[in-house]
Amino acid sequence: MTTDIIEDITEAEQGSSLWHDAWLRLRKNRLALAGGMLLVAFTIIALLTPWIAPYAYDAQNLDLGASPPSAQHWLGTDIFGRDLLTQIMFGGRVSLAVGFVATSVALLIGVTWGAIAGYVGGKVDAVMMRLVDIMYALPFMIFIVLLMVVFGRNILLLFLAIGAVEWLTMARIMRSQVQQLRQQEFVEAAISLGLPPSTIIRRHLIPNALGPIIVYTTLTIPSVMLLEAFLSFLGLGIQPPQTSWGLLISYGAETMEEFPWLLIFPGLALTVTLFSLNFLGDGLRDALDVRRSKD
Template identity: 85%
Template sequence: MTTEVITDIAQAEQGTSLWQDAWVRLKKNRLAVCGLIVLLIMVMTALLTPWIAPYAFDAQNLDLGATPPSAAHWLGTDIFGRDMLTQILYGGRISLAVGFIATTVALLIGVTWGAIAGYVGGRVDAVMMRLVDILYALPFMIFIVLLMVVFGRNMLLLFLAIGAVEWLTMARIMRGQVQSLRQQEFVEAAISLGLPTSTIIRRHLVPNALGPIIVYTTLTIPGVMLLEAFLSFLGLGVQPPQTSWGLLISYGADTMEEYPWLLIYPGLTLTVTLFSLNFLGDGLRDALDVRGSRD
């Protein structure tokens, strides 16, 4: 009997958790692993931007103007003589921050709303989910535009506005998960022990629904980043002197015929990030699908 067979038998006897099995299945998905690596590189680069950017963020050379990629400026410069690589690095900090923070806001609202509706049930569930249906019917882009016009264009409002319109699907997903879990033995045991509803939801129901929550998170972040890019493209998102990938794409689109690199590089960076998040989300969905893994 070989050493590998003995190791496999020992692992089978010890057993593995859902998360260990999911990690093993995720590692077999090359696209998901590549997406995870690219995403980690993007995040680390954003965090280290002040130290690795080749030029200062506000450094410009009007005499230089827009120049194509060169040894001094790897991705060229814009019409103000600013280094495009530096602009993309600093823009990534804003775009990734919008994606992660707005998604966190959406998850907090959606998970809380869906868990309460699914666990309490009855009229409370009916009223809460009918409100979700009504909100689904509203044109959220107009809602965000009105918020930005009425309350001003600032980063905090942008985070909250995007997060406030992205929670509806999470609420429906969480409600369905809680409805399938609330009849389980561990929930009935918690009720028999006299635990309050908030504790049952927080300590028993939400942790057991982390799989769908994680998957939805990885699929929501690219959607939020794309929404921010669209708002910035319309001039309603990030405002100068700050920048984001969406704002850089907007500037590049205006001059794409004369200076195509101003559009190509920010657009390529955003595309690679969105693909990485989608690949990772698809990989996590497959890895956490227990029924699919048994087939």
């Protein structure tokens, strides 16, 4: 009898947990789960590409040239006789890396900036957020192009440049969250104990704002990947011999009338990944909505 009571209490405690409730709601969202599984699958394939790709990355067959899908080349070949499936797999490594790394840079800057502004408040907050407003007014595409022109076309610089212009929204979101949490009793208790502001922000405020941070992350990655694809399409992003989905789409667009598969398959890979991320982001947003915890 006592064991049954303990189990009931444990289940009640788990049921009242925000993260437990969020997981239960997320499990009911089939599109979000499918998006998450596809994203995990694409990430695993990208990591294992050097070992599972059907052909070597630089393998060419100029005599074969651009050929449609066949038993030997499932997605066809490009104008240099390179296997398109292999190119897409290696391009996915770069595109996903840009998405994850650039988003991480944006989160690091945005979370730190917004947390400090929201916690300190006053003139410091006003100055920091006015800088954010000024940067919002600047055409970020021109900013990235200038960085690429001045410092050269480098993949690491591309990561940093994209991340450096995608942190502004996260800073505003984090500032709003911290301003709300700043009035909570656990923060006032930490202040009364004499904890330094850096500790309060790191151990109390940021962990309690993980919900919006996670949701914003899943919605920023596709935005970053689209930006990289657009830059590569313009010739300002990834440069040969490296490749990305955006660069493959650029090449495919040039020959789409003669060899449509060169545009269809890279575009399909990018589209499916972006849809997966958006479905997962929407699902996490709904699952982590505190107002739904009583549903």
